[in-house]
Amino acid sequence: MSRFLSARFQALEAYVPGEQPQDMQYIKLNTNESPFPPAPAVREALNAAEIDRLNLYPDPEGRALREKLADFYGVGVENVFLANGSDELLNFFFMAFCDRDRPVAYPAVSYGFYPVYASLYGLPAREVPLREGFRLEPADYCGIGKNVVIANPNAPTGRAIGAADIARIAESNPDHVVLIDEAYIDFGGESCLPLTKKYENLLVCQTFSKFRSLAGGRLGFAVGSPALIRDLDRIRYSTNSYNINRLTMAAAIATIDSHGYYAANSRLIQENRAYTAAALDALGFETLPSLANFIFTRCPQVEGRRLYRELKARGVLVRHWDKAEIADWCRVTIGSRGQMDVFLEKVREIVKEAAHADS
Numbered sequence: 045m046s047r048f049l050s051a052r053f054q055a056l057e058a059y060v061p062g063e064q065p066q067d068m069q070y071i072k073l074n075t076n077e078s079p080f081p082p083a084p085a086v087r088e089a090l091n092a093a094e095i096d097r098l099n100l101y102p103d104p105e106g107r108a109l110r111e112k113l114a115d116f117y118g119v120g121v122e123n124v125f126l127a128n129g130s131d132e133l134l135n136f137f138f139m140a141f142c143d144r145d146r147p148v149a150y151p152a153v154s155y156g157f158y159p160v161y162a163s164l165y166g167l168p169a170r171e172v173p174l175r176e177g178f179r180l181e182p183a184d185y186c187g188i189g190k191n192v193v194i195a196n197p198n199a200p201t202g203r204a205i206g207a208a209d210i211a212r213i214a215e216s217n218p219d220h221v222v223l224i225d226e227a228y229i230d231f232g233g234e235s236c237l238p239l240t241k242k243y244e245n246l247l248v249c250q251t252f253s254k255f256r257s258l259a260g261g262r263l264g265f266a267v268g269s270p271a272l273i274r275d276l277d278r279i280r281y282s283t284n285s286y287n288i289n290r291l292t293m294a295a296a297i298a299t300i301d302s303h304g305y306y307a308a309n310s311r312l313i314q315e316n317r318a319y320t321a322a323a324l325d326a327l328g329f330e331t332l333p334s335l336a337n338f339i340f341t342r343c344p345q346v347e348g349r350r351l352y353r354e355l356k357a358r359g360v361l362v363r364h365w366d367k368a369e370i371a372d373w374c375r376v377t378i379g380s381r382g383q384m385d386v387f388l389e390k391v392r393e394i395v396k397e398a399a400h401a402d403s
């Protein structure tokens with residue numbers, strides 16, 4: 045830290061993203077990316093003509109892409125907001141709607157960026173404990189009288205709640221904004237996006253980074269009432285008005301046109317998820333029911349940190365946190381069948397070695 049850093053950031057603990065090692069080729073099951081490349085139409089969209097236009101700024105309104113998304117989801121263009129990844133959207137949400145008088149609540153075990161934004165903006169935050177088995181109880185948020193952020197499915201657990209639960213949360217907090225982070229919704233969960241037509245305080249955020257194989261393009265979006273979208277825009281135009289670059293915009297339009305390709309990939313991920321969970325089950329692991337493109341699992345013989353390290357030494361990266369409540373667990377992104385077979389082979393080796401060391 046330099047002696048120039050503003051006093052208000054001196055205690056800030058920055059978000060730590062999952063490892064993106066550049067040194068060797070790992071089987072990357074640590075940041076919930078898609079194992080599949082973008083659709084062929086995306087490659088065609090990123091052509092020489094598009095590159096030749098890079099001397100010009102992109103459309104700050106992102107109109108063409110917002111129209112595409114609005115059509116796809118059956119909402120108006122005035123209901124759609126674009127951000128440079130859903131991380132940027134979360135930033136705008138915290139900046140726009142939360143302050144000392146409007147604190148925020150989110151699950152105590154959830155996406156690690158929520159507490160970072162709360163700390164960045166000096167917000168009073170309520171971390172609502174999960175119930176037995178990391179289950180999120182919707183009643184814990186009904187009438188809470190705070191802005192609410194819920195990842196659904198939740199991360200890193202993968203557990204999900206239904207749209208009717210979210211309706212109850214939005215309805216019972218009419219004077220606060222309820223943000224549902226649906227980063228992982230397209231792997232079997234029930235989206236509450238249509239409910240944004242009914243609840244003016246409900247904002248739904250999604251990303252192109254997972255289901256749509258575009259993590260490198262950095263694109264997130266939100267759907268909500270026009271007034272909420274205008275508020276987010278006020279912040280966006282006050283921070284970074286050209287937040288979506290031209291290439292990402294072109295890639296995203298082609299992505300939406302290729303929906304069938306991504307839906308088929310999601311079906312494969314869901315099959316591989318069931319396959320991996322069953323194989324781990326046979327080894328005695330405990331795995332939470334997941335509707336996301338990852339599973340949260342623990343091994344009875346090998347504690348979380350060790351499993352992570354042993355897997356990394358064998359070329360497979362998964363995610364582990366040193367936080368007490370989840371220290372036994374690892375989050376494993378679901379990749380291709382081939383990747384999951386290598387993961388399972390390494391897990392079997394590690395479990396066998398642990399059994400040997402014990403005997």
Ligand code: PMP
Nearest residue numbers: 129130131155195227251253264
């Ligand atoms: N929300 C959740 C719950 C996530 O797990 C992630 C990915 N790490 C994000 C948002 C951010 O995704 P992106 O910025 O790539 O859209």
